[in-house]
Amino acid sequence: MFVANSQARRQPYPESLKTVMSIAKAKESGQWLSGWARLNAGATPLYSLPDLAQELGVAEVRIKDESERSVLGSFKALGAPIALVRLILRTFPDHNFDPRQLLEGRYANDLADFTVISATDGNHGKGLAAAAQSIGCHCVIVLHANVSVEREDAIAAYGAKIIRIEGNYDESVEKAASLATANGWTVVSDTSYEGYEIIPRDVMQGYGTISAEIIDATTGDAAEPAFTHVFLQGGVGGLAAGVVSYMWEQYGAARPTFIMVEPVQADCLYQSALQGKPAKATGSVDSVMAGLACGETSPLAWRFLESSVDFFMTIQDEQAVSAMRRLAAGSARDIPIVAGESSVAGLAGLIQLVKGENQAADIGLTADSRVLLISTEGATAPGVYAHLLGESHASVLERQKAWRSAA
Structure with missing residues (x-):
């Protein structure tokens, strides 16, 4: 399915949004996280x-390639940790905690x-658990029925207490909220709901680092x-939202097509x-993704x-697996x-x-187009990776190493 967004506009980044998320706050978040031991030094590859x-x-x-962001293996290493840091700074204003020293565990006592508690499909929970362990506070993670045991073990490895439910992701969000209320814990979620926006804003703001690195590696301050x-x-x-807001503020009406x-x-x-308006999915929500x-x-x-998003579309699970295979295979010139x-x-x-009839033309995709993927x-x-591809990620990394040597 494919649809053009009738609400999309070419205009400068609105001040009403800038007060919520901005380049300045994204850069501050990136500076705080840059010293965290669980992030790799420097920008991820483009x-x-x-x-x-x-x-x-x-x-x-x-x-x-956000797989090289940290030992956590995903972009979520940018969201939950910065949200947790900002939460602690707001909760304990009289302690004058230094943000970078928080992530070093200087204030564990x-x-x-x-x-803190959160519902997760895996990566957000792992990021929050790792940050909580570094900082020295407790973390509880609620997992729904479709989260694999492999992902559960990866989260538990960072010291989080795991609570399993039989329902889906949205039911795990409700369970986390009820447990937080009953125990005096704080929910650190990457999704907002009525009366709960500050922490999701901070999570999204952390993702602005991705846009910052892309712009630094390509256009710099160019318009x-x-x-x-x-x-x-x-x-x-x-x-x-984290990526688009940064690029929108940077380029204004000249922003890319999203x-x-x-x-x-x-x-x-x-x-x-x-x-x-914000809506619910119409399907089962059970995806390999x-x-x-x-x-x-x-x-x-x-x-x-x-x-800001010009077009919305959906894909089938098998199309995602095919894309995984194409990236894993590489080629003579593609790592x-x-x-x-x-x-x-x-x-x-x-x-x-x-491949679709006229759809590339609908979004202005031509022989001159320059496309960014994340x-x-x-x-x-x-x-799961090995099952889907019939090849381990270690094998792909070996090919990547050989490609680099031959390049």
Whole structure:
């Protein structure tokens, strides 16, 4: 399914949104996180894939590889930690905590009785658990029925207490909220709801680091973006809001064309575009793209997406797996990339549009187009990755190493 967003506008970044998320706050967040031991030093790679671009009939395809962001293996290492830091600073204003020293564990004794909780599909929970362990506070994670044991173990490895429910993601969000109320804990969620926006805002603000690095690596302070089209994966909309808001503020009316892609069975953002307001998915929400298997749009994220994302579309699970295989295979000029099942929606959507009748033309995709993709995770569930591709992520990394040596 594919739809043009009738609410999309070409205009300067509104002041009303700038007071919520801004480049200045994104840069501050990035500075605080830069010293965290669990983040790798420097920016993540922005690879050029010339053979893929030739296959798709465009001038350029580049992909930001967030699998190399940290030991956590995904972009979520930028969101939950900064939200937790900002939460602690607000909760304990008289302690004058230094943000960077918080992540070094310098104030663990002061925070020994402080507990945070969240529902998650995996990566957000792992990021929050890792940050809580570094800081020295407690973390409880609620997992729904479709989260694999492999992902559960990865979260528990960072010291989080795990609570399992039998329902879906949205029911796990409700369970986390009720437990927080009953125990005096604080919910650190990446999705907003009525009366709960500050923490999701901070999560999304952390994702602005991705845009900052892309701009630094391409145009710098230039007024025109390096890319004509940016494909983004869905979920509740938090990643997209963090990336889009930064680029929108940077480039104003000259911003790239933004295309949102999500699983057909978890089409909450697509439905939001049709209805002109935050909406629920119409499908089962059970997708192989676990990180995108979300049933409800974040109302806060939608405030940023409703007038900036130009097109919304959905893809099938098998299209995502095919995109994973293409990135893993690489080619003579394209480096092999380990991209997890939730990270390839953008590429799968791009391929679908190129193959579809007139759809590439509908979004202005031509031989001169320059496309940006963001691979948001690596093999965060190695067993799932190997099952889907018939090859381990370690094998792909070996090919990547050989490609680098031959390049």
